[in-house]
Amino acid sequence: MTRKIDKPNTEADLDLQKILDDKVAFIMKAGAGSGKTTSLVKALDYIRKIYGSKLIHNNQKVVCITYTDIATNEVLEEVGKDSLFHVSTIHSFLWDLIKPFTKELKIWLNQEIQKKITDLEKHNQKPGTRAPTIQKNKTKIIRYQEKLIVLSSIKKFTYQSNSDLGKGILGHTEVIKAGPALLSTKPLLRTILANKYPFFFVDESQDTSKEFVEALIEVHNDHSNFCLGFFGDQMQNIYMTGIGELPNIPNGKIIEKPENFRSSINVLNTVNEIRLKGDGLKQTPGRFTTDLGSSTFFILPQNSERTQNLEYIQAWLSKDIQDPKWDSTNSNYNVRKLVIVHRMAANRLGFGELYGALNDEAPESIKTGFSEGDHWTVKPFLRVILPIINAFENKEDFKVLDILRQYSPILNNNVVDKSPITSTDLKSLKQALSDLSTMLKSGKTIKEILKHCHDNSILDLDKRLIPLVYEKIEAKVFDAELSDLLSELEPEDLDKQNQTIAMYMNCVASQLQNYQRYIEGNTPFSTQQGVKGAEFERVLVILDDDEGKNQKLYSYEKMLGIKSPTDTDNENINNGKDNSISRTRRLLYVSCSRATKDLAIVLFVNNVEDSKAIIEKLNLVSIDRIKTRLDIKPSP
Numbered sequence: 001m002t003r004k005i006d007k008p009n010t011e012a013d014l015d016l017q018k019i020l021d022d023k024v025a026f027i028m029k030a031g032a033g034s035g036k037t038t039s040l041v042k043a044l045d046y047i048r049k050i051y052g053s054k055l056i057h058n059n060q061k062v063v064c065i066t067y068t069d070i071a072t073n074e075v076l077e078e079v080g081k082d083s084l085f086h087v088s089t090i091h092s093f094l095w096d097l098i099k100p101f102t103k104e105l106k107i108w109l110n111q112e113i114q115k116k117i118t119d120l121e122k123h124n125q126k127p128g129t130r131a132p133t134i135q136k137n138k139t140k141i142i143r144y145q146e147k148l149i150v151l152s153s154i155k156k157f158t159y160q161s162n163s164d165l166g167k168g169i170l171g172h173t174e175v176i177k178a179g180p181a182l183l184s185t186k187p188l189l190r191t192i193l194a195n196k197y198p199f200f201f202v203d204e205s206q207d208t209s210k211e212f213v214e215a216l217i218e219v220h221n222d223h224s225n226f227c228l229g230f231f232g233d234q235m236q237n238i239y240m241t242g243i244g245e246l247p248n249i250p251n252g253k254i255i256e257k258p259e260n261f262r263s264s265i266n267v268l269n270t271v272n273e274i275r276l277k278g279d280g281l282k283q284t285p286g287r288f289t290t291d292l293g294s295s296t297f298f299i300l301p302q303n304s305e306r307t308q309n310l311e312y313i314q315a316w317l318s319k320d321i322q323d324p325k326w327d328s329t330n331s332n333y334n335v336r337k338l339v340i341v342h343r344m345a346a347n348r349l350g351f352g353e354l355y356g357a358l359n360d361e362a363p364e365s366i367k368t369g370f371s372e373g374d375h376w377t378v379k380p381f382l383r384v385i386l387p388i389i390n391a392f393e394n395k396e397d398f399k400v401l402d403i404l405r406q407y408s409p410i411l412n413n414n415v416v417d418k419s420p421i422t423s424t425d426l427k428s429l430k431q432a433l434s435d436l437s438t439m440l441k442s443g444k445t446i447k448e449i450l451k452h453c454h455d456n457s458i459l460d461l462d463k464r465l466i467p468l469v470y471e472k473i474e475a476k477v478f479d480a481e482l483s484d485l486l487s488e489l490e491p492e493d494l495d496k497q498n499q500t501i502a503m504y505m506n507c508v509a510s511q512l513q514n515y516q517r518y519i520e521g522n523t524p525f526s527t528q529q530g531v532k533g534a535e536f537e538r539v540l541v542i543l544d545d546d547e548g549k550n551q552k553l554y555s556y557e558k559m560l561g562i563k564s565p566t567d568t569d570n571e572n573i574n575n576g577k578d579n580s581i582s583r584t585r586r587l588l589y590v591s592c593s594r595a596t597k598d599l600a601i602v603l604f605v606n607n608v609e610d611s612k613a614i615i616e617k618l619n620l621v622s623i624d625r626i627k628t629r630l631d632i633k634p635s636p
Contacts (some may be wrong), residue, residue, distance in 0.1 A: 012257045013039050016229075017046050020199070023221050025228040025252040027205070031283045032236065032271065032593035033262025033535070037071075040064065040203055040231050041078040043087060047199055052084055056196070061086045063197040065093055067204040067239075075203070086197070090208060094179030095159045097193065101182060102156055105170075108178050109151055117144050161374060162365060166627065176241075180211035184218060194223035204533070205232030207242035217249055221451070235278050238529055240553070240586050244578070245504075260593075262535055264293020267592070267599045267620075273620050274589045278582070294321050295599045296625045298632070299612050302546045302604045307348055309629065310337075310540070310602065316632040317600060326538060326598070335511030336536040338528045338591045340548040340556075342371055345525035347547075349518055351511035357503040360550065366500055369560075373519035376462055377504055380450065381512045384459050384518070389440060392433045404429065407459040432456035440510050447505040469503050470594055486540055528591040539595035544604040552580075556603065559584040562611050 009017075012028070016039060019026045030036035047055075047062055055062065064087045066072045067149045075087050079475060086093070098105060120137040147165055154168045163171030170178070183189055193200075200216065202208055213230075218230040230246055237244040260268050260283040268289075272282050296317065300309050311328045314335060318327035325334035339345050344356035358370040358377070367373025374384060384407045391399035410425050436458065439449060450469050454461045461469060516525050526534075528541070543556040545563075557563040559581050565573070572579035592599055601620070605611045608628055616623050 010035070010039070010259070012255050013042050014045055015253075015255050019049075019229075019255070019266045020046060020227060023198075025217075025249045026255055027232075027246055027249065028254060028255040028257065029233065030231065030257035031260060031275070031281055032235075032590070033286075034257040034283065035259070035286075036231050036233070036257065036262050037074065037078075037203070037533075039257065040201060041075065043201070043229070044075075044079050048079075048084055051199075056084060059297070060198055061195060062199040062201075063093065063553060064201045064203060065090050065208075067207045067453060068533070071203060074533070090212065091159075091175050094212075095175050097189070098175070098179050098182055099157065101186075101189070102154075104182055104186065105157055105178060106151060106154060107245040108181055109174070110148065112177075113144050113147055114365050117141050120144075149155070149444075153258075158356050161372075162369070173284070175591075176209060177211070178513075180209065180215040183215035186332075187222070190219045190222055191214075194219050194226040198225055199227045199229075201229045201231065203231050205230035205246060206234050206237035206244055207211075207232075209241055210243040213243050213246060217247070220252060235275055235281070235589050236532060236585050238532065238583070238590055258282075259284050259286040261289065262596055263593060264272040264291040264595075264597050265289065266293045266295040267595045267597070270295040270599060270620050271589065271593045273590060273618065274585060278585050278589065282304065291597065293595075293597045293599070294625070295595075295621045296320075296601070297615060297621045298600065298602045298627050299608050299615060300604055300629055301608055302544065302606055306544070306604060307545070310542075311634070312629075312632045313540070313600060313602060314633060315626075315634065317598070321598060323538075323598065333524055334523055335538045335540055336531070336594065337525050337540045337542065338594070339525060339542050340528055340544070340554060340587075341551055342527060344544065344547050344549070345518060345523070345527070346515075346543065346548070349523055349525065350514040351518070354459065354504070354507045354511040354515055357507050358500060361496060363497050366497065373516075376464065377501060378512065378515070380453070380459060380462065380465075381446075381509075382516055385436070385449065385453060385632070386513060386516055388433065388458070389437050393437055393606045400433070404458070408457055409460050410457045419590065429457065432458055440513070443508050443510065445506050447510045449509040450505075464595065465501075468501060528587050531594050532590050535580055535594050535596050537595075537597045538600075539592070539598070540600045540602060541591045542602050542604070543588075546604065546606075554584040554587055555580050556584055556588070559588065559604065560603070561614050562605060 012030075016026070016028065020043060028036065028039060030039070044062060044064065060170060061083075062085050064075055064085060066075060066087065066089055069089060072087055072089055079085050079087070088096070092216070120141050124134045124137050150165050154165075157168050157170050159171075159175060160169050161172055163169050163174055183193070189248070202216070202220075205213070208230075216228055220226050228249070232246065234245040260271070263271060265285055268283060268285060275281055275283075278477065294317075298313055300306070314326050314328040318324055324330060328335075337345075343355050343359070346352045357372075358375070359367050360383075362370070366375055366377070370378065384403060388400055388403045391403065401411070406412065408429065409422060410429065432452070435456075436452060438447070439452060444452075447469055450461060450465060453459050455468075456470065518525065546554055547558050548554070555563065558565050565579075565581060569579045569581060573581070594602065603611065603615070612628060615626055
């Protein structure tokens with residue numbers, strides 16, 4: 001692999017080096033494929049060469065904050081394991097910064113919870129507030145008051161993805177709010193930050209919270225030795241919590257990178273047309289970019305033949321551009337298929353029922369945990385059951401034993417009062433695994449699989465699952481503390497949570513194998529939101545408002561002009577606020593700009609001919625590259 005720091009410096013890279021020498025704040029505005037990460041890595045390397053020895057002598061580090069673990073690993077891969085650099089996600093960095101301040105965290109949490117109580121009390125005092133709402137608010141107030149009592153007894157906080165106040169655990173929500181709040185109110189914390197990290201870079205700055213950006217600018221304003229740099233692109237702001245366009249920084253510099261080094265010429269033409277009605281930036285082909293590539297727009301009906309039509313599209317492209325890797329009969333991994341919601345992938349990959357159970361009517365904490373593969377309901381399968389069955393079926397005996405030693409109450413040395421292991425125990429476990437393999441193949445439910453594993457000591461069930469597996473008591477054991485402390489989980493949401501888990505327990509367990517493949521990236525599908533920062537030779541972007549109808553944030557038909565905007569959309573547009581049309585444009589920009597060589601956009605609509613007439617006027621691709629079902633239908 002060619003390291004980014006070995007690539008020649010662009011004019012923007014040289015400008016950045018001068019800015020680093022002057023220790024001033026800057027914003028690098030760089031579109032997709034412009035080499036933003038390359039510039040970031042080269043800036044880090046420049047600091048290492050020029051200032052590294054002095055920084056190490058002063059026990060100082062260079063910080064690079066990223067938005068995802070993937071982005072963190074990408075930077076680390078380039079700069080290597082150098083103790084000079086602290087590269088981490090925003091959440092991890094903020095937690096490292098604030099975790100020593102237990103007293104201040106308790107005060108902040110107390111204030112946040114008190115605010116919620118006050119707001120609820122004021123709401124109840126408003127004339128015309130209905131009796132059921134008043135009662136609901138009173139229940140919330142009691143719950144928050146209980147949290148205040150628990151909070152007073154906390155001696156130390158730890159950090160996980162979801163919070164549990166009873167155990168002193170803070171979640172993402174608290175950390176991402178508390179960090180900027182403490183920075184803004186504690187001058188000492190700002191001084192500690194500036195002195196420890198004299199160079200502070202934020203990658204994907206458009207996705208950073210407004211509060212964190214403002215807190216960092218406060219640090220910059222207080223300390224002249226604090227070199228603050230943002231690397232980002234407002235058109236790639238696709239997360240609701242991101243700031244988007246950055247404010248002007250006092251005495252700060254702007255660096256622009258107008259070139260695109262990623263995409264072929266035809267793909268870049270499409271990407272530029274998408275962006276035109278966004279911020280108007282038009283990228284130019286990077287030096288030495290000569291590959292024309294291809295960009296094709298397909299318009300097909302919203303019917304039950306979607307999957308088959310996608311196969312026809314791939315076969316047609318394979319012949320049209322003479323690239324057999326497009327054909328779906330070859331390896332599916334040659335083409336990256338981008339969908340708007342996980343459901344579209346789930347239906348095609350064989351875990352649609354599972355997705356519906358843990359998504360459609362589920363509380364937000366379950367939806368998020370399921371989409372990320374770390375919810376406690378799926379962990380027994382992802383961590384134990386599926387890995388051990390895979391190892392068992394492949395006759396990987398050492399791996400089987402290793403998993404059993406971690407999770408089986410018979411073999412786990414950490415289990416209290418464990419009886420000595422006998423040959424009978426091992427024989428029973430082997431038979432239980434053989435039976436488990438058969439059960440997974442024969443359509444048994446998740447509940448039946450979990451019961452088998454627990455009864456046969458393959459693993460001990462999470463105490464929250466036991467009531468649902470054995471149906472010994474009413475299944476209402478799920479604690480509100482599983483959600484973030486500052487969330488608005490209502491009593492009826494707890495019932496919804498129980499109902500969601502009950503539906504999950506009755507799903508066919510083998511669907512979890514397909515779900516695992518998807519979560520671990522072992523399928524050709526990704527969500528359009530989940531590939532930002534990645535690139536692929538062949539990209540197929542699926543636009544389907546009908547199949548993605550449960551999400552309300554995006555509408556491709558409105559963005560393309562096929563459907564009219566709602567009154568709310570028009571109101572937001574007139575007031576200069578973000579709206580479904582601008583959000584969708586940014587998402588389409590991110591999706592299409594992943595392609596390095598060939599791009600296929602597939603639009604499923606109710607009226608193909610009317611939609612085709614509209615698409616022809618948008619100039620996204622040349623008219624001869626707009627195709628319908630008649631164009632791609634195989635010859636009889």
